Amino acid sequence: MSNDIEQAITSTYIRDLFPALSGVGLVGSKSGWALFNNAACSQTPHFLIDREIEYVTLHNFNTGESSLLSKQTTEKLDSARDVIKLWLNAGDEIVVLGQSATLLVRLLAIAYGHILVPGDEIIVSTSNHECNISPWLDLQKQGVVIRFWEFTQDGYNCIDNVTSLVNSRTKIVTFSNTSNLLGEVNNCKELIQDIRAMNNSVVVVVDGAQYVPHKCPNVQDIDCNFYFFASYKACAPGFGVLYGKRKDFDSIPGLGNRYQDKSNYLKQFEIGGPFQAGNLFAFHGLTDYFNTILRQPISTVCTRDIIVRAYQVMEKFEQFLITKFIEFLLSKSCYRLFGPKTSSIKGRVGIISFQHSTISPYKIEQVCSSNNLYVRQGHLQAYRICERLGIALDVGVVRVSFMHYNTVEEVDKLIGVLDRIEELAVDVPASNS
Numbered sequence: 483m484s485n486d487i488e489q490a491i492t493s494t495y496i497r498d499l500f501p502a503l504s505g506v507g508l509v510g511s512k513s514g515w516a517l518f519n520n521a522a523c524s525q526t527p528h529f530l531i532d533r534e535i536e537y538v539t540l541h542n543f544n545t546g547e548s549s550l551l552s553k554q555t556t557e558k559l560d561s562a563r564d565v566i567k568l569w570l571n572a573g574d575e576i577v578v579l580g581q582s583a584t585l586l587v588r589l590l591a592i593a594y595g596h597i598l599v600p601g602d603e604i605i606v607s608t609s610n611h612e613c614n615i616s617p618w619l620d621l622q623k624q625g626v627v628i629r630f631w632e633f634t635q636d637g638y639n640c641i642d643n644v645t646s647l648v649n650s651r652t653k654i655v656t657f658s659n660t661s662n663l664l665g666e667v668n669n670c671k672e673l674i675q676d677i678r679a680m681n682n683s684v685v686v687v688v689d690g691a692q693y694v695p696h697k698c699p700n701v702q703d704i705d706c707n708f709y710f711f712a713s714y715k716a717c718a719p720g721f722g723v724l725y726g727k728r729k730d731f732d733s734i735p736g737l738g739n740r741y742q743d744k745s746n747y748l749k750q751f752e753i754g755g756p757f758q759a760g761n762l763f764a765f766h767g768l769t770d771y772f773n774t775i776l777r778q779p780i781s782t783v784c785t786r787d788i789i790v791r792a793y794q795v796m797e798k799f800e801q802f803l804i805t806k807f808i809e810f811l812l813s814k815s816c817y818r819l820f821g822p823k824t825s826s827i828k829g830r831v832g833i834i835s836f837q838h839s840t841i842s843p844y845k846i847e848q849v850c851s852s853n854n855l856y857v858r859q860g861h862l863q864a865y866r867i868c869e870r871l872g873i874a875l876d877v878g879v880v881r882v883s884f885m886h887y888n889t890v891e892e893v894d895k896l897i898g899v900l901d902r903i904e905e906l907a908v909d910v911p912a913s914n915s
């Protein structure tokens with residue numbers, strides 16, 4: 483480990499940017515909690531909270547009107563959207579927001595439902611979160627054929643498993659950049675190129691919900707048609723975000739009312755009343771956050787380069803935590819690790835799911851919880867992954883998910899508890915029923 487990373491990890495300069503962590507995360511403090519359920523919900527740096535307060539205090543006016551105040555507010559919210567676009571490297575393409583990733587992919591499937599005809603085919607990866615399976619399956623009612631793309635034993639989507647499924651009737655292929663149970667990193671760019679080599683008109687929809695919190699997204703580089711994620715899992719406000727190429731948004735009917743401008747993507751896909759504008763404004767705080775990670779003065783300018791370099795620092799932090807934890811699990815024959823067996827952040831992120839040979843995930847979660855370690859257990863709505871890997875849905879897995887703000891001390895504490903789990907779990911009930 484290089485000196486600068488070692489210094490950064492042992493210092494708390496990133497952690498101190500998160501007000502919530504000063505209260506709950508400190509190991510050693512009696513009330514201190516270590517948060518290892520970040521894949522469900524991450525914490526927010528103060529810059530974003532500050533921006534939310536700034537909005538409510540100074541800019542809380544209606545948008546889209548001709549008065550100066552309204553114009554200013556509209557501009558400020560539009561430029562907050564620009565930060566999201568830069569984050570994804572979306573260029574001039576379209577980004578819409580919604581209540582959740584689940585809702586946005588549901589809307590996308592409804593929109594495609596209007597143009598697909600019986601016999602059209604959709605390929606759906608079984609390593610998807612169920613939110614990116616059920617909406618497509620529902621199109622079977624109108625004669626659309628669904629084909630399942632199986633992942634490899636290590637959890638990756640590989641081209642060999644989809645080749646026989648792609649044909650001239652294939653309209654959509656959808657898979658995850660990273661699964662919420664397996665933690666693998668799929669090579670979207672290569673997969674999309676190979677799929678297009680078989681059928682050039684296929685629309686590719688990628689779920690980035692568990693990738694964006696760990697690795698820098700680049701939708702233009704992977705060249706997908708649609709990409710969605712949940713910004714609240716990536717230290718940002720509570721939205722679902724859907725990127726799509728303009729030409730692809732143009733090819734599906736919008737879901738706004740009949741009188742609304744069909745070329746206004748926001749009216750057509752952010753349907754209903756205005757958003758939580760303060761939350762949207764908070765995206766400006768990401769610029770401050772990324773600059774601070776790089777130990778640079780805060781600037782109002784966000785560039786792609788700043789985002790890419792900030793992610794490089796975050797990845798180095800996370801790599802250190804992953805290596806420690808994966809090496810521990812692999813050294814213990816009582817633990818079965820799901821997903822990639824590698825500890826390299828090139829092939830996986832810090833989403834690490836496992837089972838113990840005799841102690842249930844529920845018991846492990848309870849023991850962790852009583853030691854102020856917040857892990858997650860269950861099927862994680864990754865039903866088809868569980869089915870394929872022989873994980874009973876009522877048993878599930880233990881999932882530990884890191885963010886770059888977790889510390890080595892926290893991971894050591896978790897390892898200490900898991901190392902003594904047989905002894906610590908003796909009096910814990912087997913389930914909560």
Ligand SMILES: Cc1ncc(COP(=O)(O)O)c(C=O)c1O
Pocket residue numbers: 521522581582583584585611613658660661662689691692711712721722
């Ligand atoms: C991989 C993945 N996709 C989508 C979602 C759904 O996100 P949301 O809660 O915003 O609907 C989740 C939630 O955990 C997820 O892990």
